[in-house]
Amino acid sequence: MDQADPYAFMPADDCYHELSDDPYETETNWWSFNIPARKIGCWLHTPYFPNRKTVTWRVFVWDNSGIDPVRMAYYRKAEEVPMEDGLDLRDITFPGGGYSLKMLEPGMKYHLKYDDPQRDFALDFVFTGCQPPHRAQPGEPPFMQSPHYDQLGRVVGTMTLRGEVIPIDSYSVRDRTWGPRGGPHNASPKKYESDLARVRNPGGPRWREIERERGRGRIQYIFGHAAGDDGFLGFVRPADGDASGWSPMNAGYVLRDGEFATLDKSKCRMRSYRDPQTGWCSHMEVELVDLKGRVMRAEGHAVSRMSEAGYGTNQLMRWEFDGKIGWGEDQDVWRGDHFERMLRALKAWK
Structure with missing residues (x-):
């Protein structure tokens, strides 16, 4: 220490x-x-x-x-x-x-x-x-x-x-x-004229725009490890994402050959793909660079999941990176009313 x-x-x-x-x-x-x-x-x-x-x-x-x-x-x-x-x-x-x-x-x-x-x-x-x-x-x-x-x-x-x-x-x-935590600490101090005004980078599918609304408490916490010497962890910030679905990451690490290094938050991102029936994340791509300049690309699929309230989920993820298979989680945090609006847009048929 x-x-x-x-x-x-x-x-x-x-x-x-x-x-x-x-x-x-x-x-x-x-x-x-x-x-x-x-x-x-x-x-x-x-x-x-x-x-x-x-x-x-x-x-x-x-x-x-x-x-x-x-x-x-x-x-x-x-x-x-x-x-x-x-x-x-x-x-x-x-x-x-x-x-x-x-x-x-x-x-x-x-x-x-x-x-x-x-x-x-x-x-x-x-x-x-x-x-x-x-x-x-x-x-x-x-x-x-x-x-x-x-x-x-x-x-x-x-x-x-x-x-x-x-x-x-x-x-x-x-x-x-x-x-x-909780109570007033969960409320955004900012005021917005409309839901669309909450979106920093408009464009792309409507459900992704809703997902990017600021002030909704959205976060995804993802990690995956192949044994104790290779893997990654990071916080994803969907509200700062772009119209193509890539969201920046911060406050995490890359682990390779037993050596940890903090993420370079200016170069890390994640893109998720959601099931159009459930709204839950089924698959994601992750691109990571740490402060040592090491690059890691990971692709993950949800294998099983739980949801206490029917919207946010914790998922067991199977990851592939550096030619290895690792295991970890996707913790997909939502407010109920926010998730419902995103899901309606994802299910829209015209």
């Missing part, structure tokens, strides 16, 4: 941070893994609301059998569960039946467990970082002020699904964020 870097991960970052009295202060921990042979993706996610003294935790698994919480392989969410003061994120079991998290090595190694015997479901795995956490610099969307870091790691353990014990051996990402 580089102590000279002001944005380097510090051991204290494994703990909950001292935050303001803003009622929308939120501090998250998120863990993911995948089992490609079963088309499975998994999340464990817990935002903590310190000034409300509550947490909302989620554990879910999806495959290609169903996308909504009722049909997913496993889904459980506990909202606004009371949280005691003084709990230590380095060794915690989230209240209300949540998962346990124990730090084994600062910033690098963690043990997570979860058990739901009534549904024959359990998780028991260790996350080991492939590198120290990669922190986004402040002022970069979508985290203009809130500190945020990502970390690639190897996830090894077991998942019990419907009583079947399934081995886990996956390279995937975790992240942490802290700062005000």
Whole structure:
């Protein structure tokens, strides 16, 4: 861990941070893994609301059998569960039946467990970082002020699904964020005369114009890795995209031969293709250049997906880059009313 870097991960970052009295202060921990042979993706996610003294935790698994919480392989969410003061994120079991998290090595190694015997479901795995956490610099969307870091790691353990014990051996990402979120912090301060006035670069298909409307909270978070030494991660900014469908990227990295380098945001872009019936992203192209000048081109297809509310999705992605096959995610974030307008335009027949 580089102590000279002001944005380097510090051991204290494994703990909950001292935050303001803003009622929308939120501090998250998120863990993911995948089992490609079963088309499975998994999340464990817990935002903590310190000034409300509550947490909302989620554990879910999806495959290609169903996308909504009722049909997913496993889904459980506990909202606004009371949280005691003084709990230590380095060794915690989230209240209300949540998962346990124990730090084994600062910033690098963690043990997570979860058990739901009534549904024959359990998780028991260790996350080991492939590198120290990669922190986004402040002022970069979508985290203009809130500190945020990502970390690639190897996830090894077991998942019990419907009583079947399934081995886990996956390279995937975790992240942490802290700062005000939700409520007024989600609202754009800008005012627009019309929906079209929100579009920075008009033209192209109407559904793509709607997708590019500013002030809608649109973001796509994508990553893919082939083992622990090759891959990429980046945030896509659709609102800054062009009429041909290419959107710029920032706040990520290229990983090649075990060497990480930050994205050159002036040269990175992504173009997605959406299913005209569902509106969900089915296929994408990614062009990346890092600050070392290394170029990576990736093409990905959605293998399975989940959607809690019917619009935004988390997808297991199969990626090809550098002659390799990698696995990861596309997190496609939408507001419901915005997605509905885009989908209507995508389905229009005259």
